[in-house]
Amino acid sequence: MPRVATSMGHEIGYVEAGGGDATPIVFLHGVGSDKSVWHPQLTHFGRTRRSIAFDYPGYGDSDPAPEGTTRDDYAEAILSAMAALDIDRAHICGLSLGGVVAIAMHDSVPQRCASMILADTFAVHPEGRAIYERSLAGSLDLAAMAQARVDVLLAQPADPQVRREVVETMSRIDPAAYRIGAEAVWLADQRDRAAAIRVPTLVVCGDKDVITPPALSDALADLIPGARMALIAGAGHLANLEKPDEFNAILGQFID
Template structure:
């Protein structure tokens, strides 16, 4: 675990692995998790390049988020962290809220994204307001919310160790940060931003995702010129944890031929 100052007056939690000349890859977590969920990806990609996972403001090891923090504030914090770490350009991979933030990062600084990997996410969710309202109502007890939601987040039958990890990760989130994250993801409408993306983009989705169904990933793929869609079988919403080998292979194949064109 480490904390880095972003130049925006606060510190973010960060986990990092690897080094080398290949373009770094950044990982952005979902609303109900933190940077720790990217451990399988840091271990894999850190063998060949710099791999970095961040906590958003208010999450994990970051400083608390102030009231009114937005998805664009999350994106600005990630860009500030890239400055601190000396990362000029990166492959930016986000899951769920992380995908929403990745689109926002691109909108704020497109030249700093060599590619985007958008997993189990969307440009706009047709049930977003209702999900947000339910999230607020349940956010007073995040352990209870986690226990109630985990079997929807994971394809069944789920690995007991992964199930336990998901519950424990969600249970330790600060409720105020969770409410900010919920607004950032579920109330997003970034259709115009998605249509303006001009970097190589891979859209991934669990074939059994009930939270952000594959139809929303298909819609996102259609919005982004040249984007490619890949399904991950026997996975629901948390594809990187449920099927890490498949997730890592798809992402690795996607970014593997870009490094020579990054300068």
């Protein structure tokens, strides 16, 4: 997989599809995943525009993340990688941790964000501290964690192929990277940053999401002036994988 240098002095992995003159779309993954989670969206949106999914530092094909890396560092890595790939401005689509990073990107350089698509995410999670502490308890065996959490992440009954993919992807994550990602997402409080968003924004959530329930998406949408809210029936926390056709249709209509 290709890699691109960032302003932080290391390289991050990315995968892309498509091209043309339409505004590109950038996809940002969650804490228990990597860029590969976006393959249904790259296939779909790559037919009409340049579509890119990035790894965060430490994830996937990226160089290890330095100790002390923050969500703002993730945001800077993505922004500088976009610049290196000649992407001046893009629709930014982030799921879970990706939504947190997208909000941080807008806070840093709002003019780089043509629009925001914030999926299964939040400005602040009322149980974030407890989730963070539980997620880091024990030896951080990511393979065991994946098996233990997959049926909570996905609406039931889950598609066996999607379930297998989620387990395999989470099992590959480096524990050190997961620790950094867990802090970046679960301890976030970006209510002020969300309230300052002034680009078109779509908030999307699976109606069966128990990790970041629809009420948190409602609260996020209420913070952002003019934000639209959409629920995806029958989807859990990974709505883009569980219901890709519905997810892609909602995003496509919004972008159009």
